[in-house]
Amino acid sequence: MRKFVKGNEAVVIGALFAGCDVYFGYPITPASEIAHGAAELFPRTGREYLQAECETGSINMIFGAASAGKLAMTASSGPGISLMQEGISYLAGAQLPAVIVNVMRTGPGLGNIGPEQGDYNQAVKGGGHGNYKTIVLAPGSVQEMCDLTMRAFELAFRYRMPVVVLADAVLGQMMESLKLPESTLPRPETSSWAVHGDAATRPNLITSIYLDPDRHEQHNLRLQEKYARMKVEARAETYLVEDAEIVLTGYGSSSRIARSAVDRLRSEGIRAGLFRPVTLSPFPVEQLNAAVGDRSVLVVEMSNGQYRDDVLLHLDRRSSSEVSLVNRMGGNLVRVEDVIKAARGIVGVRA
Amino acid sequence: MIKRSRGFYETFDRKDGSRTTTFCAGCGHGIIHKLIAEAMADLGIQDRTVFVSPVGCAAFCYYYFDCGNVAGPHGRASAVATGLSRVLPGKVIIAYQGDGDLGAIGFNNAFQAANRGEKFACFFVNNTIFAMTGGQMAPTTMPGQKTATSPYGRDVAKTGAPLRVCEVFAQLDAPVYVERVSVADTKRIMQARRAVRKALEIQRDGKGYAFVEFLSPCPTNWRMDALKAADYVTQEMERVFPLGCFKDRSSEEPIRPQDIEVADLRAVLGGSDGGVEPQPDPTFRERRFKFSGFGGQGVLSLGLVVAEAAGRAGRYVSWFPSYGPEQRGGAASCSVVMGGQEIGSPAVETPDVLVCMNQPSLERFLPTVVPGGTVLYEASIPAEVRPPQGVTVHAFPAMQIAADLGVPKAANTALLGALVELGLVEIPEEHVLSSLDESFSARPKLVDVNRRVYAAARAWAREKLKR
Incomplete structure (x- = not known):
């Protein structure tokens, strides 16, 4: 079965197929359709929906619901996601599963409601206080808005940690044909750690406090071990990189723009390819290096080089690849034409 | 040291295996803990209770209370309790909060939870001060009271008058029960005991939101001995924070939520x-x-x-x-x-x-x-x-x-x-x-x-x- 839906609506569908029990949220453009969809469909399918008083409220309600071992989610955009950072840090510290969808708009501050990708570092590097990370998934289509929301719940429970679905205003607002998931996810087993309000889980405790420095260090070390373990979840997609002389890379809607540029460059006889990370945390390091080798890289992003910096960080130090950036901010999409010009320049200079 | 109550763990293994608490002599938290533990045990609800600890002096409720335990962020216990109660219908949820925690940073979360009539009991400990962090001014600090951040005494012209949370919450339609009690002497403790019990009965029976405020001495930060501190609660605090029941709708039928027809996911998606x-x-x-x-x-x-x-x-x-x-x-x-x-x-x-x-x-x-x-x-x-x-x-x-x-x-x-x-x-x-x-x-x-x-x-x- 297929439906022609907005990316934001696809998130709700993905959550429903994941078995999400509860949605807590606060409206914000350009993420509001997720709240609209959840408000309509969660009660109709026997789940709980609550509009919170603020994003601080939402994320702490999620903390409560996740403590009970339930599948809980929220969605917002920059300003709201910033308000949630304390709560996300607590979720990470207390090792609680949760899904947070960020439909990125512009910043800093109020910015505007146009698309941007300036929350990259906030999402990928932790965002709140302390030695933690989240898993960050970067959908590139309406289909992936659904599929990666489902995947986010799987990973959140597999690793007991918050997972961010890092989308942007283009992905949230655009419509494409969505193939509905074939089946729902099996319910995760949580009685070993969650507090269900029953005799079996009465001894369980959800907390992030360890007063003793050594115990707290141990806790931090266990978290780092978990983050090392989750590296196997790294995913990326490539398009025409095998014979490429230049590799374009971007995530989310920037990858769509880069893909258009790849096709146009190919039609001009320039062998361009695309590397698109699907997970931003863990970063697909091996996949990036396999796709790039020593070839030139052109990063396409709607932010100030935050993603470019990670490409540089993760490229093999022995790689002689040169990394360039074409970017826009403030709610402007990168123009395909500008990507093509930049690519031509890089290839021309080399030739 | 807390006297043995069936609602507490036998020994406090999450602390150090002893039976001593983290509280100072003359502090009200120990008494309030005991009243809650007793009521939990007497009502036979420990297996289905989830207790949300605050951040502050009572951060370690889970050292003591023998039930499911969750410790969330400072000020957010009411939001965490909301999350729990929404996904655990039929269970007993308790949020325990101090006056800095609930009155300041978390006021909106607590207030909105009260306004929605969330199904949990909120136990609010008012000792007029941020105690754990070193005795700073709270919204509940008394006029003229000297604290680490009101060294010249609380100036109501600049920092407002003490926040009377019960009076605010009692204005709302949804709460089932709102009462202010004191733990300053035996007679008052008996009334506090009844209030705790009532709040938990309301939870046991799934009737809705219950709020109990405790006037509680903090000898350490007030720089008084235990007796003087208890006396201060009765003589001074009660003048600003009068005791009594502000609202009790526990005998009324609860408002039923809208019925929304539930269907299979694929049917709903069309x-x-x-x-x-x-x-x-x-x-x-x-x-x-x-x-x-x-x-x-x-x-x-x-x-x-x-x-x-x-x-x-x-x-x-x-x-x-x-x-x-x-x-x-x-x-x-x-x-x-x-x-x-x-x-x-x-x-x-x-x-x-x-x-x-x-x-x-x-x-x-x-x-x-x-x-x-x-x-x-x-x-x-x-x-x-x-x-x-x-x-x-x-x-x-x-x-x-x-x-x-x-x-x-x-x-x-x-x-x-x-x-x-x-x-x-x-x-x-x-x-x-x-x-x-x-x-x-x-x-x-x-x-x-x-x-x-x-x-x-x-x-x-x-x-x-x-x-």
Whole structure:
């Protein structure tokens, strides 16, 4: 079965197929359709929906619901996601599963409601206080808005940690044909750690406090071990990189723009390819290096080089690849034409 | 040391295995803990109780209370308890909060939870001070009271008067029970005991929100001995924070939530209207459309009909709107890209086909049309159109055609007819028509008349427009 839906609506569908029990949220453009969809469909399918008083409220309600071992989610955009950072840090510290969808708009501050990708570092590097990370998934289509929301719940429970679905205003607002998931996810087993309000889980405790420095260090070390373990979840997609002389890379809607540029460059006889990370945390390091080798890289992003910096960080130090950036901010999409010009320049200079 | 109560753990293993607590001599927390533990045990609810610890002196409630335990962020116990109670219906949820925690940083969370009538008991300990962090001023600090952050005494002119939380919460409709008690002496403790029990009975019976405020001594931060501190509670605090029950609706029937019929997920999502699995087709050249006009003219839905038709025909397709404030009265536009392979950018910077329903959009987007492209615009726009090199421009009386058939709002449908007649959509007409019909599924009366507008527009275009 297929439906022609907005990316934001696809998130709700993905959550429903994941078995999400509860949605807590606060409206914000350009993420509001997720709240609209959840408000309509969660009660109709026997789940709980609550509009919170603020994003601080939402994320702490999620903390409560996740403590009970339930599948809980929220969605917002920059300003709201910033308000949630304390709560996300607590979720990470207390090792609680949760899904947070960020439909990125512009910043800093109020910015505007146009698309941007300036929350990259906030999402990928932790965002709140302390030695933690989240898993960050970067959908590139309406289909992936659904599929990666489902995947986010799987990973959140597999690793007991918050997972961010890092989308942007283009992905949230655009419509494409969505193939509905074939089946729902099996319910995760949580009685070993969650507090269900029953005799079996009465001894369980959800907390992030360890007063003793050594115990707290141990806790931090266990978290780092978990983050090392989750590296196997790294995913990326490539398009025409095998014979490429230049590799374009971007995530989310920037990858769509880069893909258009790849096709146009190919039609001009320039062998361009695309590397698109699907997970931003863990970063697909091996996949990036396999796709790039020593070839030139052109990063396409709607932010100030935050993603470019990670490409540089993760490229093999022995790689002689040169990394360039074409970017826009403030709610402007990168123009395909500008990507093509930049690519031509890089290839021309080399030739 | 807390006297043994059945609601506590035998030994406090999460602390150090002893039976001593973290509280100072003369502190009220120990007494309040005991009252709650006793009531939990007496009511037989420990197996189904989840206790939310605050941050502050009582951060370690989970050292003591033998039930499910959760420790959340400072000030957020009421939000955490909301999350728990929403997913654990029928369970007993307790939030325990101090006055800095609930009165300051977490006030809105607590207040809104009270206003929604969340099903949990909130035990609020008022000792007029942030105690754990070193005795700073709280919203509940007494007028003139010296604290680490009000060294000259609380100045009500600058920092307000003490916040009376019970009085505020009692104004709300939803709370079932609101009472202020004291733990300063035996007589008052007996009343506090009854209040705790009542709040937990309300939870046991699933009746709704219960709030109990405890006036509680803090000898350490007040720099008094235990007796003096207890005396201060009774002599001074009670004058600002009068004891008593502010609200009790526990004998009333709780308000029932709306009944929403629950159905299977696939049934709720409805039938398949997203077209068929798209098939790669290298012979189908990518086509990029821009539809533009004023909000309310139906440009977004025109684009959607074209996009859905492409989806039904097995093409790859994307639709991307202008959104937000732009939708409300101002300019509206959307981009549609259809092709024989996965769509790259869904934004159309340089359209092959531009449809304009107003003058500003024509002026804005006309220069962006690619050579070889086509512009179709509403003929009544008073514009001198200078098309870019190699661009075909058609003025089309969409509004007139729609108005002639009695549906002026269907000008967008007229434009659809012209687009199809000019061969600009290249989707089998059956899909265009079914997609058009579908767009009126909520108002089926409009299906036929829009079909007529579509047909009239095609006929006009066939006759008057050069392909």
